[in-house]
Amino acid sequence: xxxxxxxNRRSEGRLTFLQWGIAVAFLVLISGFWQLxxxxxxxxxxxxxxNHIKNLRMPAPRGRILDRYNRVLVDNxxxxxxxxxWEVGQSLQAHLPAIATGLEQNPEQLxxxxxxxxxxxxxxxxxxxxxxxxxxxxxxxxxRIEYPELDLVSEPRRLYPRAGFAAHLFGYVGxxxxxELELPGMExxxxxxxxxxxxxxxxxxxxxxxxxxVLRMIVNSRGGEVDPLDEEFATAGRDLRLTIDYDxxxxxxxxxxxxxxxxxxxxxxxxxxxxxxxxxTFDLNSxxxxxxxxxxxxxxxxxxxxxxxxxxxxxxxxxxxxxxxxATAGLEAGAVDETTTHYCSGGGTFYGRYFRCWKxxxxxxxxxxxxxxQSCDVFFYNLGKDLGIDRMHEYSTRLGLGRKTGxxxxxxxxxxxxxxxxxxxxxxxxWYPGETxxxxxxxxxxxxxxxxxxxxxxxxxxxxxxARPHLIAWKDMEALGQEIPxxxxxxxxxxxxxxxxxxxxxYGVVNxxxxxxxxxxxxxxxxxxxxxxxxxxxxxxxxxxxTLKDNAWFVGLAPRRNPEIVVVALxxxxxHGYLAAPVVREVIKAYFDKKEDSEFQYAxxxxxxxxxxxxxxxxxxxx
Amino acid sequence: xxxxVSLKDFDWLLLVLLLLISALGVVEIYSTTAHTKFAGAHxxxxxxxxxxxxxxxxxxxxxxxxxxxxxxxxxxxxxxALVALLLLGSDISGARRWIRVGGFSFQVxxxxxxxxxxxxxxxxSESHEERVSLPELAMVFLAVGVPGVLVAMxxxxxxxxxxxxxxxxxxxxxxLKWRYFGMxxxxxxxxxxxxxxxLKPYQKARIATFMHPEQDPQKAGYQLLQSxxxxxxxxxxxxxxAQGTQTQxxxxxxxxxxxxxxxxxxxxxxxxxxxALLLYLLALMRLVHNAKNAPDxxxxxxxxxxxxxxxxxxxxxxxxxxxxxxxxxxxxxxMSYGGSxxxxxxxxxxxxxxxxxxxxxx
Numbered sequence: 001x002x003x004x005x006x007x008n009r010r011s012e013g014r015l016t017f018l019q020w021g022i023a024v025a026f027l028v029l030i031s032g033f034w035q036l037x038x039x040x041x042x043x044x045x046x047x048x049x050x051n052h053i054k055n056l057r058m059p060a061p062r063g064r065i066l067d068r069y070n071r072v073l074v075d076n077x078x079x080x081x082x083x084x085x086w087e088v089g090q091s092l093q094a095h096l097p098a099i100a101t102g103l104e105q106n107p108e109q110l111x112x113x114x115x116x117x118x119x120x121x122x123x124x125x126x127x128x129x130x131x132x133x134x135x136x137x138x139x140x141x142x143x144r145i146e147y148p149e150l151d152l153v154s155e156p157r158r159l160y161p162r163a164g165f166a167a168h169l170f171g172y173v174g175x176x177x178x179x180e181l182e183l184p185g186m187e188x189x190x191x192x193x194x195x196x197x198x199x200x201x202x203x204x205x206x207x208x209x210x211x212x213x214v215l216r217m218i219v220n221s222r223g224g225e226v227d228p229l230d231e232e233f234a235t236a237g238r239d240l241r242l243t244i245d246y247d248x249x250x251x252x253x254x255x256x257x258x259x260x261x262x263x264x265x266x267x268x269x270x271x272x273x274x275x276x277x278x279x280x281t282f283d284l285n286s287x288x289x290x291x292x293x294x295x296x297x298x299x300x301x302x303x304x305x306x307x308x309x310x311x312x313x314x315x316x317x318x319x320x321x322x323x324x325x326x327a328t329a330g331l332e333a334g335a336v337d338e339t340t341t342h343y344c345s346g347g348g349t350f351y352g353r354y355f356r357c358w359k360x361x362x363x364x365x366x367x368x369x370x371x372x373x374q375s376c377d378v379f380f381y382n383l384g385k386d387l388g389i390d391r392m393h394e395y396s397t398r399l400g401l402g403r404k405t406g407x408x409x410x411x412x413x414x415x416x417x418x419x420x421x422x423x424x425x426x427x428x429x430x431w432y433p434g435e436t437x438x439x440x441x442x443x444x445x446x447x448x449x450x451x452x453x454x455x456x457x458x459x460x461x462x463x464x465x466x467a468r469p470h471l472i473a474w475k476d477m478e479a480l481g482q483e484i485p486x487x488x489x490x491x492x493x494x495x496x497x498x499x500x501x502x503x504x505x506x507y508g509v510v511n512x513x514x515x516x517x518x519x520x521x522x523x524x525x526x527x528x529x530x531x532x533x534x535x536x537x538x539x540x541x542x543x544x545x546x547t548l549k550d551n552a553w554f555v556g557l558a559p560r561r562n563p564e565i566v567v568v569a570l571x572x573x574x575x576h577g578y579l580a581a582p583v584v585r586e587v588i589k590a591y592f593d594k595k596e597d598s599e600f601q602y603a604x605x606x607x608x609x610x611x612x613x614x615x616x617x618x619x620x621x622x623x
Numbered sequence: 624x625x626x627x628v629s630l631k632d633f634d635w636l637l638l639v640l641l642l643l644i645s646a647l648g649v650v651e652i653y654s655t656t657a658h659t660k661f662a663g664a665h666x667x668x669x670x671x672x673x674x675x676x677x678x679x680x681x682x683x684x685x686x687x688x689x690x691x692x693x694x695x696x697x698x699x700x701x702x703x704a705l706v707a708l709l710l711l712g713s714d715i716s717g718a719r720r721w722i723r724v725g726g727f728s729f730q731v732x733x734x735x736x737x738x739x740x741x742x743x744x745x746x747x748s749e750s751h752e753e754r755v756s757l758p759e760l761a762m763v764f765l766a767v768g769v770p771g772v773l774v775a776m777x778x779x780x781x782x783x784x785x786x787x788x789x790x791x792x793x794x795x796x797x798x799l800k801w802r803y804f805g806m807x808x809x810x811x812x813x814x815x816x817x818x819x820x821x822l823k824p825y826q827k828a829r830i831a832t833f834m835h836p837e838q839d840p841q842k843a844g845y846q847l848l849q850s851x852x853x854x855x856x857x858x859x860x861x862x863x864x865a866q867g868t869q870t871q872x873x874x875x876x877x878x879x880x881x882x883x884x885x886x887x888x889x890x891x892x893x894x895x896x897x898x899a900l901l902l903y904l905l906a907l908m909r910l911v912h913n914a915k916n917a918p919d920x921x922x923x924x925x926x927x928x929x930x931x932x933x934x935x936x937x938x939x940x941x942x943x944x945x946x947x948x949x950x951x952x953x954x955x956x957x958m959s960y961g962g963s964x965x966x967x968x969x970x971x972x973x974x975x976x977x978x979x980x981x982x983x984x985x
Contacts, residue, residue: 011796011923012915018792018930019911025938026904030897032945036855037893044855051852052868220872 053229054085054151054217056125057190060210061156063237065170065200067246068272068473074170076156080132082140083125084114085149092126092149099147102139103129125151127192130290148219158288164281166249168309169242169409169471171199172287199309200242200471202410207480210237238480242471243272251590252277255583260572262310262450265587268458268557268566271467271489273407275567275587280306312412314570315447319532320375320516321457321553322396322442324502326383327372328460329395331498335386338501341367344378351433355381358533372505375516375531377441384440389431392439393419398492400456400466401448406485407469415452418445443534450553450568457555458566461503461528464494503560506530510556517554519581522589526559531581554580558588565591632980633683634913638676640906641957641972645672645965647899648958651887654865655879656960664879664960671962675969682973683980690974691745691921694738698766701738704731705773730963732774732782737971739767739789740928747797748921755799763790778823781953784939785932792931793924846876850944853882853889861892879960881952885944899958903937913979922978929971 036044065074082103084092096114100107110128117126129136132152140150158173174197176189185206189195193212196202213234218227252263252275265275282299286292299307308314330336346362347354357363357377363370371379384392396402402417416422418439420431438444448456451469459466467489470477477484506528509517517529532553552571557563567584649672653665690697708731743763750759767790775783795804819827853869862868867889869875878886888896907930914926933956940955942948954964 011798011920014796014798015911015915015923015927018795018927019908022907022911022930022934023904025934026900028947029938029941029945030900032942032947033854033888033893033896036851036945037858037888037896041855041858044852045858047852048856048868048874051849051874052872218868218872220874 058213060234317534319534321532373508528560556584679973683976744924
């Protein structure tokens with residue numbers, strides 16, 4: 001044998017060794033599979049799932065906001081955002097310049113945006129373009145193969161009727177912040193979800209907010225979509241009907257000429273708010289599109305503070321409007337009656353200091369009716385002196401001043417009704433009787449919000465029936481599963497005599513000769529009202545210019561007793577102060593014009609109850 | 624020397640094991656390619672296997688001694704072919720490995736393995752010494768090193784590396800002293816940095832990835848990670864044939880070739896893996912058994928070399944799938960799609976049987 005020189009027996013031992021070696025190596029291999037497949041299989045299964053399942057969040061449209069007759073005030077419009085999935089093919093970074101060109105964006109800004117988004121929410125899709133134009137959408141659709149990481153997501157956005165219209169009332173929506181994510185009730189939300197940040201949008205976020213849907217797509221390694229796996233459909237938010245009357249809101253918005261101020265109209269029989277305006281205003285639509293940083297900073301830095309809802313947040317001295325509460329308190333306390341008179345010589349000395357009446361010549365001898373009609377300061381100085389600070393505080397507080405009305409809007413301010421106790425507590429000083437005298441005509445430390453005045457005067461004119469102001473009818477609130485805030489109303493026992501005297505005074509202000517509110521007069525309507533001017537206390541000391549000017553108030557109500565509508569207008573800075581009464585007049589007029597129209601309609605058509613059931617453009621029963 | 628051989632002596636058990644493994648491979652190739660541009664690859668693979676089996680029967684009738692006699696000439700021809708390939712070969716994805724004959728392309732480097740096995744078998748069976756001498760050792764390294772470098776230059780590092788276990792196992796079976804192995808290990812470690820210097824960037828990346836897979840999840844590490852995900856998510860029972868998400872959605876790279884065992888592990892699970900590994904182990908044990916019963920040293924060295932190549936490829940390929948070995952591009956015998964690889968295996972099985980059927984002939 002040519003090839004048989006080596007001894008096979010020694011080789012046999014080495015071959016056996018080889019066999020063992022191979023067997024051991026196989027055991028090592030098996031241990032590798034054991035580790036991956038048996039020891040911790042969930043880990044890799046999860047990775048496999050993450051690999052091939054793409055979650056696309058489908059934001060739900062928010063519920064619409066309707067007026068009291070179901071007319072749409074705030075709607076949605078379809079909008080598309082372009083999002084990028086970071087994981088797909090790991091290619092986003094490399095594609096960014098090309099994507100930026102395709103979407104006509106600045107590449108550096110886009111890269112920066114992707115970087116921050118990635119740092120903030122590592123595993124979530126990154127929005128590279130909001131409000132995609134048709135051109136952007138075409139770019140994404142035509143580059144599905146090249147840029148599989150890009151997706152189009154439908155993101156319904158808010159559509160508001162007109163720039164500035166009822167902006168403070170509706171409030172704006174924005175992406176949920178990290179802090180808000182931790183709040184109760186926000187557990188199901190994810191970063192990038194929209195929530196109401198102010199106004200109705202915030203107050204009733206739970207109603208308006210829908211349920212975000214999730215579309216799960218099976219994707220391959222190139223990001224190509226293979227099949228939809230399943231879809232949790234988005235559930236739209238529920239529509240919300242406000243007590244606002246679009247017609248009245250429209251009139252108020254149109255006729256409110258001042259650049260700073262507020263207007264509130266409410267129905268004191270129910271507490272339903274009919275219109276609510278605050279100026280300066282802002283464009284909600286720019287929030288809906290995702291407000292640019294500069295614009296947001298501008299709004300925040302604006303000394304006029306346009307984001308402030310002055311109807312419920314401006315706390316200013318009510319001036320002579322306060323005489324209504326003061327008269328009510330005096331009559332109820334017995335400090336004054338219809339026979340009481342004081343002599344006004346254009347001023348008077350109280351506690352060693354001379355206080356002037358606004359009318360230099362004086363009003364002469366004057367009783368409570370004419371004192372209200374002509375807004376005689378001296379009469380009320382005397383009344384203040386007779387009542388004393390603590391009784392003033394007690395009655396005014398009962399009549400709704402110095403505390404929140406409890407309206408269903410976030411951020412309502414309580415105003416301030418001073419007392420000797422308050423002064424001691426805050427300033428550690430005794431109350432000076434002189435302060436009572438200024439307070440008696442609504443000056444000094446006293447501050448109120450426009451809503452508070454409407455609420456309080458509405459309650460007095462309704463014979464002591466105070467209905468909590470609200471923007472969602474109680475029955476609607478119940479139907480939406482919202483907790484109705486309690487109490488919904490309270491009563492202050494007022495004598496008929498008191499109410500009659502005060503409301504007749506208010507009627508006189510508008511309708512009698514020498515009345516200070518004759519601009520508010522409406523032919524053929526039982527309208528009462530009161531003017532107010534306050535020199536002091538703008539909320540910001542820095543607004544040096546405005547503090548020198550007066551704030552002008554007007555409150556109007558009709559009919560004078562058990563009114564259906566109370567309107568308060570505030571013009572800050574005084575330039576347009578003389579316009580406060582006319583705008584109130586316009587709103588009241590619009591209310592009754594409309595009522596007359598619909599009553600005319602009722603007369604024409606038989607079976608009005610069916611019309612009510614049909615719903616649209618029909619005033620509420622009893623209105 | 625008697626010339627009578629009988630097919631009764633043919634290793635039918637080994638053939639059954641090989642065909643079972645091939646069948647697993649064909650099913651997995653079908654599963655991984657059904658919806659890709661490679662669709663139909665499993666049919667081609669069946670043709671290759673049938674061709675391989677026919678060649679195997681052909682070769683086993685041929686006396687391996689004749690081959691051993693002619694091996695120096697074959698070796699020279701192979702070297703010429705390798706040089707020609709480097710100069711003229713067709714580029715497929717940056718590598719010159721292929722010779723086109725008709726519609727088929729054939730990888731010369733697969734043949735190099737057989738040639739080296741036979742060359743070493745002849746060399747050591749001719750040696751009269753009890754122990755391997757140092758000059759002999761030097762000759763072996765030169766004889767294997769030249770084609771090895773030529774193959775590595777193609778560049779086909781995987782096949783070039785496959786030559787190393789052939790040398791080691793043959794030297795081991797030839798009775799090389801342990802201390803020589805120690806010296807070889809030392810020399811290898813010293814040469815390693817020099818060798819690394821000449822690696823292509825992607826090859827360096829692969830090695831770096833093997834050392835630190837988590838540092839490079841984008842490129843080279845991606846393959847390894849996807850492979851581990853595929854294996855791990857297969858769990859105990861697997862996701863079912865053609866059901867693996869890693870495989871079917873193309874997350875697993877080279878799923879019908881280098882990473883076919885990851886695809887198999889994903890779809891057939893741990894039990895499937897045990898079954899396949901058992902088949903491989905039995906086949907290897909059977910081969911070593913045949914080596915023990917070889918009629919002469921030449922036959923024993925031939926089978927030993929075949930065992931070396933197969934075990935190395937199996938261990939490195941499957942080790943790569945679970946992250947125990949670097950990503951090298953060494954195919955899994957009989958399961959990875961590829962005609963050259965299948966032909967090489969059945970040819971070598973032909974040689975093994977050529978030895979086996981002559982075990983009683985003296």
